[in-house]
Amino acid sequence: MMDVILANPRGFCAGVDRAIAIVEQALAQFGAPIYVRHEVVHNKFVVDRLRGLGAVFVEELDEVPAGATVIFSAHGVSKAVQDEARRRGLRVFDATCPLVTKVHMEVTRYAREGRDVILIGHEGHPEVEGTMGQFDASLGGRICLVEDVGDVEGLDVRDPESVGVVTQTTLSVDDTAEVLAALQRRFPTLRTPRKEDICYATQNRQDAVKKLVENCDVVVVVGSQSSSNSNRLREIAAKAGKPGYLVDGPDDLRAEWFAGKQSVGVTAGASAPELLVQRVVARLKEWGGQGADEVVGRAESVVFALPRELRPGPVSSSTP
Numbered sequence: 304m305m306d307v308i309l310a311n312p313r314g315f316c317a318g319v320d321r322a323i324a325i326v327e328q329a330l331a332q333f334g335a336p337i338y339v340r341h342e343v344v345h346n347k348f349v350v351d352r353l354r355g356l357g358a359v360f361v362e363e364l365d366e367v368p369a370g371a372t373v374i375f376s377a378h379g380v381s382k383a384v385q386d387e388a389r390r391r392g393l394r395v396f397d398a399t400c401p402l403v404t405k406v407h408m409e410v411t412r413y414a415r416e417g418r419d420v421i422l423i424g425h426e427g428h429p430e431v432e433g434t435m436g437q438f439d440a441s442l443g444g445r446i447c448l449v450e451d452v453g454d455v456e457g458l459d460v461r462d463p464e465s466v467g468v469v470t471q472t473t474l475s476v477d478d479t480a481e482v483l484a485a486l487q488r489r490f491p492t493l494r495t496p497r498k499e500d501i502c503y504a505t506q507n508r509q510d511a512v513k514k515l516v517e518n519c520d521v522v523v524v525v526g527s528q529s530s531s532n533s534n535r536l537r538e539i540a541a542k543a544g545k546p547g548y549l550v551d552g553p554d555d556l557r558a559e560w561f562a563g564k565q566s567v568g569v570t571a572g573a574s575a576p577e578l579l580v581q582r583v584v585a586r587l588k589e590w591g592g593q594g595a596d597e598v599v600g601r602a603e604s605v606v607f608a609l610p611r612e613l614r615p616g617p618v619s620s621s622t623p
Contacts, residue, residue, distance in 0.1 A: 304591055304592075304593050305561060305564055305565060305566060305567055305587070305590075305591055305592050305593065306519075306565065306566040306567070306592070306593060306594050306596075307566075307567055307569060307584055307587050307588070307592040307593065307594055307595050307596075308515060308518055308519050308566055308567070308568045308569070308594075308595075308596055308597070308598060309568075309569050309570070309580070309584070309595055309596070309597045309598070310508070310511040310512055310514070310515045310568060310569065310570035310571075310597070310598055310600070311511060311597045311598065311599045311600060312504070312507050312508060312511055312600055312601065312602075312603050313508060313511065313525075313569075313570045313571040313577075313580065314525075314571040314572075314573070314575055314576065314577050314580060315573065315574070315575070315576060315577070316502070316503075316504030316573040316603070316605070317504070317603075317605040317606060317607045318377055318400030318401065318402060318403075318502070318504070318573075318607060319344050319377060319400075319573055319574050320607075321377075321398065321400070321607040321608075321609060322343050322344055322376065322377035322398035322400070323343065323344065323349060323353070324609055324613075325343075325374055325396050325398045325609060325610065325613060326339060326343055326353050326356075326358050326374055326398070327353070327356070328609060328613040329372055329374060329396055329613060330356050330357050330358065332613065333372050333394075334357070335356070335357025335358075336357055336358070336359045336371070337357060337358050337359070337372050337373075337374060338358075338359050338360075338361055338366075338367045338371050338372065338373040338374070339353070339358050339359065339360050339361070339373070339374045339376065340361055340362070340363070340364060340367075340373060340374070340375055340376060340380065340384070341360070341361075341362060341375075341376040341378065341429050342360060342376060342529070343358075343360075343374065343376045343377060343398055344376070344377050344574040345378075345526075345527050345529040345530040345531070345533075345574050346526065346527050346530060346572075346574040346575055346576070347527045347551050348527075348551065348552065348575075348576060348578075348579055349574065349576060364384060364387050364388060364391065364393070367391075367393060369391060369392070369393075370392070370393075370394075371393060371394070372393070372394040372395075372396070373388060373393050373394070373395055373396075374395070374396045374397075374398050375395065375396075375397045375398055375399055376398060376399070376429065377398050377399060377400045377403070378399070378400075378403065378428070378429040378430040378433060379399040379400070379403040379404065379407060379429075379430055379433035379434065379437075380399070380433045380436070381432065381433050381435070381436020381437060382436055382437055382439075383436055384433075384436070396610055396612070396613065397610070399433075400472070400502070400607075401607055402472050402500075402502040402503075403430060403433070403434070403472055405498075405500070406434055406469050406470070406471075406472065406496075406500050407433070407434060407437040409467070409469050409496050409500070410422075410434060410437045410438050410446065410469055411437060411438075411439065413444075413467035413469075413494065414438055414439045414442050414444055414446075415439075415442065416465075416467070416494075417442065417443070417444060417465060418444060418465045418466055418467045418494060419444045419445050419446070419447065419460040419461055419462070419465070419466050419467075420438055420444070420445075420446040420447070420466075420467050420468070420469065421446075421447050421448075421449055421458065421460075421466060421467070421468045421469075421486060421493075422434055422435060422446060422447070422448050422449070422468075422469055422470070422471070423449055423450075423468065423469070423470040423471065423474065423479055423482050423483065423486075424448060424450070424470060424471030424474065425450060425471065425474075425531060426448060426450060428471065428531055430471050430472065430473065430531075431448065431471055434469065434471070435448065444461065445460075445461070447459075447460070449482060449486075451478070451482060452481055452482055452485045454482075455482065455485040455486055455489055456489070458489070460490075463489075463490050463492075464490075464492050465492075466490045466492075466493055466494065467493070467494040467495075468483065468486055468493055468494070468495055468496075469496060469500055470483075470499075470500040470501060471500075471531070472500055472501055472502040472505060473501075473502070473505050473531040473532040473535065473573075474501055474505070474531070474535065475509065475535045475538060475539070476501055476505075476506050476509055479501060483495070502573075503603070503605060504532075504573045504603070504605075505532050505535070505573065507600060507601045507603060508532065508536060508570065508572070508573060509535060509536065509539055510600055510601065511570065511598065511600040511601075512524075512536050512539045512540060512568075512570055513539060513543070514598050514600060515568040515570060515598050516539070516540055516543040516545050516568065518566060518568065518598060519545065519566040519567055519568035520545065520546075520564040520565055520566050520567065521545060521546045521547075521548075521560060521561060521564050521566075521567050521568070522536075522537070522540035522545055522546070522547040522548070522567070522568045522569075522570070523547075523548050523550060523556070523567060523568070523569045523570075523583060523587075524536045524537045524540070524547060524548065524549045524550070524570055524571065524572060525550060525551075525552070525569070525570070525571035525572070525575045525579050525580050525583055526549055526550075526551075526571060526572030526574065526575045527549075527551055527572075527574070527575070528549060528551075530572045530573075530574050530575070532572045532573050532574070533549055533571075533572025533573075533574070533575065534549065536549075536570055536572060537549045540568075545568075546560065548560060550583065551579070552579045552582055552583065553579075553582045553583050553585070553586035556583065556586055556587070558590055561587070561590065561592075567587060567592065568598075569583060569584060569587070
């Protein structure tokens with residue numbers, strides 16, 4: 304027999320709930336097709352379901368017909384994409400997570416102050432591309448990306464006394480702290496955000512997994528490979544010396560992962576629906592798992608409203 308233990312909080316955050324609801328409401332009000340630039344959130348199940356409702360996912364705006372409705376994903380976009388949408392007269396609904404928008408505003412403020420900006424993040428991630436694209440290079444500065452401590456020494460800035468830093472919202476809290484400490488050693492006057500950029504949901508889910516690994520032999524993270532925050536949860540398990548597996552759903556599970564294990568911990572990234580968690584738990588029970596007790600962490604009550612044009616109303620985190 305093997306105990307099944309659930310992390311809490313897990314799964315959808317308020318920003319993901321809001322982004323999905325924006326697509327659903329746009330489809331309900333304007334009908335299909337509704338175009339979405341990039342996956343609205345990084346979860347295969349969610350994207351496939353919305354595609355079935357009539358959403359068309361594209362990577363660039365030149366794939367969107369004139370006069371169409373387009374939604375920007377929760378990860379945010381660059382100023383160039385925003386400008387192109389306006390130039391083409393597209394109807395736009397912005398599903399950018401408000402916590403990502405906060406980072407965009409910090410970048411804009413630093414640029415106006417004449418600072419170079421350092422962004423801690425993963426190259427190629429759409430949130431990073433959107434954030435770097437918010438920097439106004441016409442003001443004379445530049446924005447640089449660092450991924451780890453090793454990148455810090457090679458940074459080239461105009462004035463070491465006038466530098467600001469922001470971070471991708473879905474990073475590892477611990478890894479980011481190490482990079483930030485290295486930056487502060489090199490740039491003692493480094494300007495940091497008034498409030499930490501890593502989002503509340505990312506931090507809460509990471510803290511919950513740290514508690515989870517104290518009580519289990521193996522960890523299953525429900526989330527897609529493209530999900531940054533889901534990958535960070537799996538890495539926390541690995542750093543604690545516990546095997547961690549990232550799965551889209553029950554069909555990705557392998558019985559041999561659990562052979563001889565006394566307990567399995569289950570969590571989900573911020574873009575993974577609870578339905579998939581319950582399907583994973585059901586499969587584990589078919590293989591001899593028992594119970595489904597929760598290791599309860601920090602309660603969440605964050606609420607983000609929908610755009611006014613889309614039947615305004617609050618959307619809250621759906622943590623069970």
